[in-house]
Amino acid sequence: GAGVSQSPSNKVTEKGKDVELRCDPISGHTALYWYRQSLGQGLEFLIYFQGNSAPDKSGLPSDRFSAERTGGSVSTLTIQRTQQEDSAVYLCASSSGPWGEQFFGPGTRLTVL
Amino acid sequence: AQKITQTQPGMFVQEKEAVTLDCTYDTSDQSYGLFWYKQPSSGEMIFLIYQGSYDEQNATEGRYSLNFQKARKSANLVISASQLGDSAMYFCALSPGSNFGNEKLTFGTGTRLTIIP
Numbered sequence: 001g002a003g004v005s006q007s008p009s010n011k012v013t014e015k016g017k018d019v020e021l022r023c024d025p026i027s028g029h030t031a032l033y034w035y036r037q038s039l040g041q042g043l044e045f046l047i048y049f050q051g052n053s054a055p056d057k058s059g060l061p062s063d064r065f066s067a068e069r070t071g072g073s074v075s076t077l078t079i080q081r082t083q084q085e086d087s088a089v090y091l092c093a094s095s096s097g098p099w100g101e102q103f104f105g106p107g108t109r110l111t112v113l
Numbered sequence: 114a115q116k117i118t119q120t121q122p123g124m125f126v127q128e129k130e131a132v133t134l135d136c137t138y139d140t141s142d143q144s145y146g147l148f149w150y151k152q153p154s155s156g157e158m159i160f161l162i163y164q165g166s167y168d169e170q171n172a173t174e175g176r177y178s179l180n181f182q183k184a185r186k187s188a189n190l191v192i193s194a195s196q197l198g199d200s201a202m203y204f205c206a207l208s209p210g211s212n213f214g215n216e217k218l219t220f221g222t223g224t225r226l227t228i229i230p
Binding site (some may be wrong): 033035040041042043044045048050056058059089090093099102103104105106107 | 150155158160206217218
Protein backbone atom coordinates (compact mmCIF):
# COMPACT_ATOMS: atom_id res chain seq x y z
CA GLY A 1 0.00 0.00 0.00
CA ALA A 2 0.97 3.63 -0.30
CA GLY A 3 0.61 4.61 3.34
CA VAL A 4 2.19 3.75 6.67
CA SER A 5 0.96 0.42 7.99
CA GLN A 6 1.04 -0.91 11.53
CA SER A 7 0.37 -4.31 13.01
CA PRO A 8 -1.41 -5.57 14.91
CA SER A 9 -4.27 -3.09 14.94
CA ASN A 10 -5.27 -4.27 18.41
CA LYS A 11 -3.28 -6.11 21.06
CA VAL A 12 -4.55 -7.30 24.41
CA THR A 13 -1.95 -8.68 26.79
CA GLU A 14 -1.52 -9.56 30.41
CA LYS A 15 0.54 -7.50 32.80
CA GLY A 16 4.15 -8.64 32.79
CA LYS A 17 4.18 -9.99 29.24
CA ASP A 18 6.35 -8.60 26.44
CA VAL A 19 4.79 -7.15 23.28
CA GLU A 20 6.11 -6.20 19.86
CA LEU A 21 4.48 -3.59 17.67
CA ARG A 22 5.40 -3.28 14.01
CA CYS A 23 5.54 -0.32 11.65
CA ASP A 24 6.02 -0.38 7.88
CA PRO A 25 6.82 3.16 6.71
CA ILE A 26 6.16 4.59 3.30
CA SER A 27 8.73 3.23 0.86
CA GLY A 28 11.72 5.53 0.55
CA HIS A 29 11.00 7.51 3.70
CA THR A 30 14.17 7.89 5.71
CA ALA A 31 12.64 9.25 8.92
CA LEU A 32 10.45 7.17 11.23
CA TYR A 33 8.78 8.21 14.47
CA TRP A 34 6.94 6.44 17.27
CA TYR A 35 4.36 8.25 19.39
CA ARG A 36 2.02 7.14 22.16
CA GLN A 37 -1.50 8.47 22.64
CA SER A 38 -3.14 7.75 25.96
CA LEU A 39 -6.91 8.00 26.27
CA GLY A 40 -8.10 11.58 25.77
CA GLN A 41 -4.57 12.91 25.43
CA GLY A 42 -2.37 14.29 22.71
CA LEU A 43 0.51 12.38 21.22
CA GLU A 44 3.68 11.81 23.22
CA PHE A 45 6.95 11.42 21.32
CA LEU A 46 8.81 8.19 22.00
CA ILE A 47 11.65 7.69 19.51
CA TYR A 48 12.89 8.97 16.15
CA PHE A 49 15.02 7.27 13.48
CA GLN A 50 16.66 9.23 10.68
CA GLY A 51 18.56 7.28 8.07
CA ASN A 52 21.63 5.58 9.49
CA SER A 53 22.03 8.02 12.36
CA ALA A 54 21.74 6.94 15.97
CA PRO A 55 18.07 7.12 16.99
CA ASP A 56 16.78 9.83 19.29
CA LYS A 57 15.46 7.81 22.24
CA SER A 58 14.82 10.77 24.51
CA GLY A 59 11.07 10.15 24.67
CA LEU A 60 11.14 6.53 25.81
CA PRO A 61 9.46 6.48 29.24
CA SER A 62 11.50 3.65 30.76
CA ASP A 63 14.12 1.03 29.92
CA ARG A 64 11.27 -1.43 29.34
CA PHE A 65 10.72 0.32 26.01
CA SER A 66 13.04 -0.22 23.06
CA ALA A 67 12.81 0.08 19.30
CA GLU A 68 14.82 -0.94 16.32
CA ARG A 69 14.69 -0.28 12.64
CA THR A 70 16.01 -2.94 10.32
CA GLY A 71 17.47 -2.09 6.93
CA GLY A 72 16.29 1.46 7.21
CA SER A 73 12.70 0.37 6.70
CA VAL A 74 10.51 -1.67 9.07
CA SER A 75 10.56 -0.75 12.74
CA THR A 76 9.59 -2.74 15.81
CA LEU A 77 8.70 -1.17 19.16
CA THR A 78 9.14 -3.62 22.03
CA ILE A 79 7.66 -3.19 25.47
CA GLN A 80 8.96 -5.60 28.08
CA ARG A 81 7.13 -6.59 31.26
CA THR A 82 4.08 -4.55 30.28
CA GLN A 83 2.24 -2.51 32.90
CA GLN A 84 -1.35 -1.28 32.89
CA GLU A 85 -0.16 2.30 32.36
CA ASP A 86 1.32 1.18 29.04
CA SER A 87 -2.23 0.86 27.67
CA ALA A 88 -2.51 3.39 24.85
CA VAL A 89 -2.58 3.75 21.09
CA TYR A 90 0.92 3.55 19.63
CA LEU A 91 1.26 5.56 16.42
CA CYS A 92 4.04 5.36 13.89
CA ALA A 93 4.82 8.07 11.35
CA SER A 94 7.31 8.42 8.54
CA SER A 95 8.60 11.30 6.49
CA SER A 96 10.93 11.80 3.54
CA GLY A 97 13.47 13.35 5.88
CA PRO A 98 13.65 15.65 8.89
CA TRP A 99 12.26 18.37 6.66
CA GLY A 100 9.17 16.52 5.46
CA GLU A 101 5.56 16.19 6.52
CA GLN A 102 4.96 13.27 8.87
CA PHE A 103 2.50 10.68 7.56
CA PHE A 104 0.87 8.64 10.30
CA GLY A 105 -0.20 5.02 10.38
CA PRO A 106 -3.54 3.85 11.82
CA GLY A 107 -1.98 2.93 15.16
CA THR A 108 -1.92 -0.13 17.40
CA ARG A 109 -4.29 -0.10 20.36
CA LEU A 110 -2.54 -1.83 23.25
CA THR A 111 -4.55 -2.96 26.27
CA VAL A 112 -2.72 -4.37 29.27
CA LEU A 113 -4.98 -6.27 31.64
CA ALA B 114 11.27 22.65 27.20
CA GLN B 115 8.52 22.98 24.64
CA LYS B 116 4.84 23.13 25.51
CA ILE B 117 1.58 23.42 23.61
CA THR B 118 -1.64 24.52 25.29
CA GLN B 119 -5.09 24.00 23.81
CA THR B 120 -7.67 25.41 26.21
CA GLN B 121 -10.84 24.31 24.41
CA PRO B 122 -11.54 20.65 25.15
CA GLY B 123 -14.69 20.73 23.02
CA MET B 124 -16.52 23.03 20.63
CA PHE B 125 -19.88 22.90 18.89
CA VAL B 126 -20.29 24.92 15.72
CA GLN B 127 -23.15 25.33 13.28
CA GLU B 128 -22.48 24.01 9.79
CA LYS B 129 -21.18 26.65 7.34
CA GLU B 130 -19.94 28.91 10.12
CA ALA B 131 -16.27 29.72 10.61
CA VAL B 132 -14.51 28.32 13.66
CA THR B 133 -11.30 29.25 15.46
CA LEU B 134 -9.38 26.65 17.46
CA ASP B 135 -6.97 28.15 19.96
CA CYS B 136 -3.35 27.15 20.43
CA THR B 137 -0.63 28.80 22.47
CA TYR B 138 2.92 27.58 22.72
CA ASP B 139 6.03 28.00 24.78
CA THR B 140 9.54 27.48 23.50
CA SER B 141 12.95 28.99 24.02
CA ASP B 142 14.01 28.14 20.46
CA GLN B 143 14.40 30.98 17.98
CA SER B 144 13.55 28.67 15.11
CA TYR B 145 10.52 26.40 15.31
CA GLY B 146 7.52 25.13 13.39
CA LEU B 147 3.84 24.88 14.21
CA PHE B 148 1.52 22.19 12.87
CA TRP B 149 -2.15 21.37 13.01
CA TYR B 150 -3.39 17.81 12.64
CA LYS B 151 -6.93 16.43 12.39
CA GLN B 152 -7.84 13.09 13.96
CA PRO B 153 -11.26 11.73 12.90
CA SER B 154 -12.97 9.01 14.89
CA SER B 155 -11.18 6.44 12.72
CA GLY B 156 -7.96 7.42 14.49
CA GLU B 157 -5.59 8.42 11.72
CA MET B 158 -3.69 11.68 12.02
CA ILE B 159 -4.15 13.98 9.03
CA PHE B 160 -1.78 16.88 8.46
CA LEU B 161 -3.62 20.16 7.82
CA ILE B 162 -1.28 23.12 7.85
CA TYR B 163 2.21 24.29 8.82
CA GLN B 164 3.71 27.65 9.89
CA GLY B 165 7.42 28.31 10.30
CA SER B 166 8.53 30.76 12.93
CA TYR B 167 10.22 32.97 10.34
CA ASP B 168 7.30 32.93 7.90
CA GLU B 169 5.93 36.46 7.68
CA GLN B 170 2.68 35.48 6.00
CA ASN B 171 0.01 33.42 7.75
CA ALA B 172 -0.22 29.96 6.24
CA THR B 173 -3.33 28.99 4.28
CA GLU B 174 -4.45 25.65 2.84
CA GLY B 175 -7.88 25.70 1.25
CA ARG B 176 -10.44 26.31 4.00
CA TYR B 177 -7.73 26.21 6.68
CA SER B 178 -5.68 29.18 7.76
CA LEU B 179 -3.32 29.69 10.64
CA ASN B 180 -3.54 32.93 12.59
CA PHE B 181 0.08 33.23 13.73
CA GLN B 182 0.80 35.88 16.36
CA LYS B 183 4.44 35.39 17.26
CA ALA B 184 4.63 38.01 20.02
CA ARG B 185 1.67 36.41 21.78
CA LYS B 186 2.96 32.89 21.02
CA SER B 187 -0.33 31.84 19.54
CA ALA B 188 -1.09 29.80 16.44
CA ASN B 189 -4.84 29.52 16.11
CA LEU B 190 -6.42 27.41 13.39
CA VAL B 191 -9.29 28.98 11.47
CA ILE B 192 -11.65 26.78 9.48
CA SER B 193 -13.91 28.69 7.13
CA ALA B 194 -17.34 27.47 6.03
CA SER B 195 -17.34 24.44 8.32
CA GLN B 196 -18.65 21.11 7.02
CA LEU B 197 -20.02 18.03 8.79
CA GLY B 198 -16.86 16.19 7.81
CA ASP B 199 -14.82 18.62 9.90
CA SER B 200 -16.07 16.95 13.08
CA ALA B 201 -12.94 15.47 14.65
CA MET B 202 -10.20 16.02 17.22
CA TYR B 203 -7.75 18.75 16.29
CA PHE B 204 -4.20 18.84 17.60
CA CYS B 205 -1.71 21.67 17.56
CA ALA B 206 1.95 20.61 17.57
CA LEU B 207 5.36 22.26 17.85
CA SER B 208 8.66 21.20 16.32
CA PRO B 209 12.12 22.42 17.27
CA GLY B 210 13.15 23.54 13.76
CA SER B 211 11.63 25.69 11.06
CA ASN B 212 11.77 25.04 7.30
CA PHE B 213 9.27 22.28 7.93
CA GLY B 214 11.68 20.55 10.29
CA ASN B 215 10.00 17.76 12.17
CA GLU B 216 11.87 15.53 14.55
CA LYS B 217 10.03 15.25 17.82
CA LEU B 218 6.71 17.00 17.65
CA THR B 219 5.22 18.20 20.94
CA PHE B 220 1.44 17.94 20.84
CA GLY B 221 -1.32 19.69 22.75
CA THR B 222 -4.19 17.79 24.36
CA GLY B 223 -6.52 18.57 21.48
CA THR B 224 -9.92 20.14 20.83
CA ARG B 225 -12.90 18.02 19.90
CA LEU B 226 -14.87 19.88 17.22
CA THR B 227 -18.45 18.91 16.49
CA ILE B 228 -20.25 20.45 13.53
CA ILE B 229 -24.02 20.70 13.98
CA PRO B 230 -26.19 20.43 10.86
